[in-house]
Amino acid sequence: MNISLKNVSFSYSDSLDDAILKNLNLEIRSGECVVLAGESGCGKTTISKLINGLIPHYHSGTMDGDVLLGDKNTADMTLAEISRTVGSVFQNPRSQFFNIDTDCELAFGCENMGMDPEEIKRRVANVVQEFHLEHLLGRSIFNLSGGEKQKIACASVSATGPEIFVLDEPSANLDLKTIADLKEIVARWKKAGKTVVVVEHRLYYLRDVADRICYVKDGQIAHEWTPAELEAKGAAYASSLGLRCMNLGMLSERAEPHQPNNVIASEAKQSITFDNLTFCYHRKHPILDIDRLELPCGQITALIGHNGAGKSTLAQVLCGLQGSWRQKRAARKRGTYLIMQDVNHQLFTESVLDEVLLGMKPQDENLALEILDGLNLKQYADNHPMALSGGQKQRVAIGSGISSGCDVVVFDEPTSGLDYRQMLAVSATLKKLAASGKTLLVITHDPEFILNSCQSVIRMEHGKIVEQYPLSGNEKQLVKTMTENYRDCN
Template sequence: MVKLEHLSFHYEDEENICGIHDVSFHLPKGSCTVLCGTSGCGKTTLLRLISGLIPTFFAGEIKGKIEVNGKNPLEMSSDERALTYGMVFQDPRSQFFMPRVLNEIAFSGENLGIERMQLLHKIEVITRQLGLSDLMDRDLSRLSSGQKQKVAIAAACLLNPPLLILDEPTANLDYESTRSLIEILTEIKKNGTTILISEHRLHCLLPITDRYIYLKQGSLAKCWSKSDFEKMTLEETEKYGLRHPDSGKNLFIPSCRDKGDLLVGKAVGFHYAHQCLVLNKLDFSLGKGSVVAVVGKNGKGKTTFGKILCGLLKQKSGKILYRDKPISAAKRCRNSYFVMQDADYQLYAESVGNELVLGKKVTEAIKEKAYAAMALFDLTNLKDRHPASLSGGEKQRVTLAAAYCSDAEIIVMDEPTSGLDAINAKRVAKFIQLLSNANKTVVVITHDELLLRAVSDSIILINENRLLEG
């Protein structure tokens, strides 16, 4: 199905992005292959080459041969490309063209001129297969991450393409949504579709994977069969910088915890306008300097809870007390820092150094703190780089360093390790510990078991709008 022979590529004018060096492999029809490796090893570049996005959208020099379904991707017409590839990107938001689920799924078929009744039949088949029948008339912006991912897969698989490519599909998914995704991919694989996935969370894909291909600095360094990969121990996996189900087990670093509660909530409730209850009568307490993980299924109110803690949203009912005194949302906002999942919304300066001192009067003390933060968060060699030119993991470090430099007592982080490999995820755990050592209370909203194990003093489970302290 996919054949690569001595494929090499380097980006034009991009010294910081890894290319591909002499990669050769063959993906048999109907197989499922997972590309793995540390961040920046070339997985995304390889996907772009196989899908034909390079060199159409990313300039550079290609050497070697690529064949997909017997043809060079660059020689395919628009119709052939739509019929050959199903592509699911990491962020479903930026690949939707239509406002509603039904229209989004039908989009490719309408573009290719498929007759109406035939198209409706195809939509019915794929939505039944993926369990989307109840969502057809829903607004895409109101769906959970898992539902959006399903819609993206349905849209990609509508025309039954022989090759389905997924770029980090589980990055934003909870455990149940991930399991649901695996079931869907199992069904798709049964139809004879060849599946190629780029992922960091590798073991959850074992049920469907035939082979794992490991890339290192753009070269194919290792290839494991499913059984070989399954047998790998924690140490062996971590040697390659990959995640393992037991990763983070020995990493727990006790946090520095002051006595007494910093923030206490009593019967806190919230709902969005014209919607049902999101949070219902929650009681919680956060100790100063502690690290608290907030877990729960997608769409159950974790981010909403985080925003209420930070004062970005005002609770509709209940009280929140700061050192035993009621505190308004505006005051909580001044005393908190919310690290969003997408760092692009929180980076404003033209260099990393300036980003850390943004909004402050630059004194010697502030400069020293910024330099110290850069050293602690491994940003010193990136000081003059533009934040928008950094990788996802590097941007995350910049926002964490900015949180460290801020005067906020409470820092809430929304999925800080989403899309990160094991090495960078452990780094984030270490950085969280640094924040805790600086006497900041850290609340981490996460699905990542590695992070949960590595760093949290306590876990808060939000389930069915209720908060269960664990």
């Protein structure tokens, strides 16, 4: 089904003077896969909400122009009608869950459309096989990792069989093996004649699937390329536009020997050591079973591993949010700060500036503004945090962690939803934090971020620590480890 955006302007306020989209025109042909790329906050997600009808039927604002699905204007359709044509996977998968277990969630969309029970069973069985979800059946939604939740969201939408798929940052919390699975699903949708629109910062997994990459800037489509055309322009050109790596093969070429932080190296600080660390939910099999973990002080350490390896659970235990291990949980909470994978859980105030000031003792507005400036957020100081884009919210939460004054700061996927330029800004801020003597643990599936930021790497699988090494001199080992399960990465 064709999608047409004709002279569309939109503002989330009551005036088009501050419109995020300005007289935008975009034609997407039936069966085409189009990627919307661009820097955080440029309006990519707003375009996706125009296509799936959330604008104007759910989000208030001021709009001019037309959005057509085939020959129908979305303004003349109900959300129920649009949802039968357009299936959406949002940036935060939890926002579209309606059940507490995976089996019911996979069937919910089909049930909501009144399908025959036998047809629902057939469709659910198909998506379980296509998405390799056998190990997630019968699970509580609340006990899934972020990547596992994203897979369930994609599969539940796929089961309803829409003509158009709109995906907003679907790879944000996925490991590279799962991203390879996602690539296959998008390719399968395209082969079946479906129209696919993907809002993404990670471009490499779509280079063999996408027909076009549309670059959004200043509320308009500023550039259009085929993946081959953008890749041919080189990494420096993409980086200048705030775009991520187009080909994972480039990571090995760019993996230059890592230079340790001079302050860290000269001080030769010791490690924080954890022995015999175990944890399980509801007396079931252990999620964590760690003999020994050494976290280097005054460094940025990357914690890597597949989805469901136990990384986020480890972060919660270390910060006193789970379990009663050794040191009292209250003491651990005072000394550590966790920036969650879903930052919506930890944004509390009425302004971005107040959010950064909230945990700062004593409060220092000048320092808070300096932190925001380093994260490219100073211009949003008076904005409400929940009015920001996903990537901007992520950086606000990072700012709060920096201002907390805690000695240990744990970041759970801090670069999900960030473009290349913003990733580098976060990297620079974390380096300054580590240089001041703070100990940083970063859970991430982002090899570009690790190569730019970290001094050491810890790899977890099945709740155990299977590898730990300094990054300097081992850059190519890291790239190989993180890409070995990604098919066609070169």
